[in-house]
Amino acid sequence: GNDSNRRNPFILPEYACQRATCLKHYNHKFTRALEILQNHAELRDNEHDSSRALAFRRASCVLKSLPFPLTSMSQLKKLTNIGDHCKRVIQEILEDGECSEVTKLQDDWFHKMVVFTSIFGIGSATAKKWIEKGWSTIKEAQEGHISSDWRVKWAFHSDLNTPVKLQEAQYIQQIVRKEAETILPGIILQITGGFRRGKEEGHDIDILMTHPEDGKEVGFLARLLHRLQNKGIILCGNLEKSTYSDDMLTLDSKLSAKGQLDHFEKWLGIIKIPQSCSETPARDDSGSLSNIGSCDHKGINSVAHPTSNTASEQPLNYQPFNLHESFEDLESKAKKQKLGTENELSPMELAKLDRNWIARRVDLIVSPYNQYFYALVGWTGNKQFNRDIRTYAQKELGMKLSSHGLYDLNKNCALPARSEKEVFENLKLQYLEPWERNC
Ligand code: GTP
Ligand code: MN
Ligand code: MN
Numbered sequence: 001g002n003d004s005n006r007r008n009p010f011i012l013p014e015y016a017c018q019r020a021t022c023l024k025h026y027n028h029k030f031t032r033a034l035e036i037l038q039n040h041a042e043l044r045d046n047e048h049d050s051s052r053a054l055a056f057r058r059a060s061c062v063l064k065s066l067p068f069p070l071t072s073m074s075q076l077k078k079l080t081n082i083g084d085h086c087k088r089v090i091q092e093i094l095e096d097g098e099c100s101e102v103t104k105l106q107d108d109w110f111h112k113m114v115v116f117t118s119i120f121g122i123g124s125a126t127a128k129k130w131i132e133k134g135w136s137t138i139k140e141a142q143e144g145h146i147s148s149d150w151r152v153k154w155a156f157h158s159d160l161n162t163p164v165k166l167q168e169a170q171y172i173q174q175i176v177r178k179e180a181e182t183i184l185p186g187i188i189l190q191i192t193g194g195f196r197r198g199k200e201e202g203h204d205i206d207i208l209m210t211h212p213e214d215g216k217e218v219g220f221l222a223r224l225l226h227r228l229q230n231k232g233i234i235l236c237g238n239l240e241k242s243t244y245s246d247d248m249l250t251l252d253s254k255l256s257a258k259g260q261l262d263h264f265e266k267w268l269g270i271i272k273i274p275q276s277c278s279e280t281p282a283r284d285d286s287g288s289l290s291n292i293g294s295c296d297h298k299g300i301n302s303v304a305h306p307t308s309n310t311a312s313e314q315p316l317n318y319q320p321f322n323l324h325e326s327f328e329d330l331e332s333k334a335k336k337q338k339l340g341t342e343n344e345l346s347p348m349e350l351a352k353l354d355r356n357w358i359a360r361r362v363d364l365i366v367s368p369y370n371q372y373f374y375a376l377v378g379w380t381g382n383k384q385f386n387r388d389i390r391t392y393a394q395k396e397l398g399m400k401l402s403s404h405g406l407y408d409l410n411k412n413c414a415l416p417a418r419s420e421k422e423v424f425e426n427l428k429l430q431y432l433e434p435w436e437r438n439c
Pocket of ligand 1: 192193194195199201202203204205206261262378379380381382383386403
């Protein structure tokens with residue numbers, strides 16, 4: 001009617017970093033369909049060619065920014081980033097309420113791919129191979145992978161596929177903060193990722209850390225991990241040393257090793273947290289923090305970590321993999337419960353075992369202070385926002401943006417930032433709040 005005429009044709013800035021994109025918007029029925037197409041393209045296409053997938057995502061992202069529900073194709077006339085394929089999809093949804101192509105895509109193959117790629121560490125290439133072998137369920141994949149490494153993985157699979165709640169993220173932040181402040185007073189610690197963008201659930205907990213005094217952060221992460229390990233809450237993880245050097249500000253990010261988005265020192269791992277902490281809000285006193293200790297008292301993780309004692313003051317004793325120890329705890333408890341049974345327990349049985357903790361994926365990242373606000377933007381995301389703002393910097397300003405900084409390729413100089421707002425200023429962009437970066 002009149003309303004849609006008034007909005008016809010509607011204009012939006014070309015780049016997502018030039019407009020707000022929020023979790024709640026007016027066009028979910030279109031964006032859901034476009035993101036299924038994106039997801040399918042990601043799974044089907046070669047991992048090194050994401051162009052089809054990204055075209056769907058960019059179109060979806062435009063619709064998320066529209067300040068009204070789309071009701072006619074004419075409203076799309078002046079919008080960029082919506083190609084012919086996406087237009088057909090949108091038109092069909094406008095006319096029929098759904099798009100037949102999207103319905104057809106959600107076949108057996110797609111569902112199997114979604115299930116397999118939901119396993120931590122399994123990408124589309126492996127998932128495809130499994131399907132070629134004729135597997136279609138987690139159970140079949142489990143039966144095909146029975147080495148001890150895999151048994152450990154399977155035992156935590158259902159935990160890691162249960163969404164992480166905001167409360168759990170805040171709980172982990174409290175634990176990490178308490179240990180971090182003991183090692184390095186004045187440390188700055190920030191939850192980033194989806195929770196910072198306002199999501200109530202996520203697949204992991206991202207925590208970015210820095211210290212305002214230059215150089216204080218060096219060696220800090222290993223000491224932090226050592227303390228967390230002594231608390232008995234680390235299941236497994238991988239500490240990656242910083243690989244940063246100043247010339248990386250100018251280098252093309254695509255040249256970096258496969259899958260690596262930045263060069264910070266970081267730990268990607270799995271931590272156990274009390275199951276109760278997603279029910280009762282965590283309190284900021286030691287009583288609540290010792291919750292984790294109560295896991296041990298109940299005998300679930302009673303194996304002492306051999307490095308625990310005063311060694312926490314020494315720099316490096318962090319042992320990257322003690323997952324097997326925790327796993328053996330689980331198994332021995334299971335055997336006690338099933339007294340008399342000599343049969344091996346299946347990973348499913350182990351996962352369902354009565355225990356008072358749940359395994360959670362945690363990313364801990366350490367940045368030097370002079371890169372911190374760029375790191376904050378990068379680790380807040382989302383991923384699509386990062387792609388967009390980096391492309392914008394390159395194409396519109398001739399600047400190279402990364403989580404380490406911003407470099408003017410014409411003037412050959414770096415542009416430092418002392419706040420997130422300054423990052424946006426340096427990029428000649430209006431500031432967007434974290435929750436406006438849900439592209
Ligand atoms: P959920 O965890 O599913 O809630 O979403 P998320 O947005 O938090 O995603 P994720 O934890 O994978 O990443 C958080 C943000 O960090 C994203 O915007 C990533 O693009 C960004 N990021 C920056 N550097 C890296 C990196 O080296 N590895 C990963 N995985 N993400 C990075
Ligand atoms: Mn995350
Ligand atoms: Mn993460």
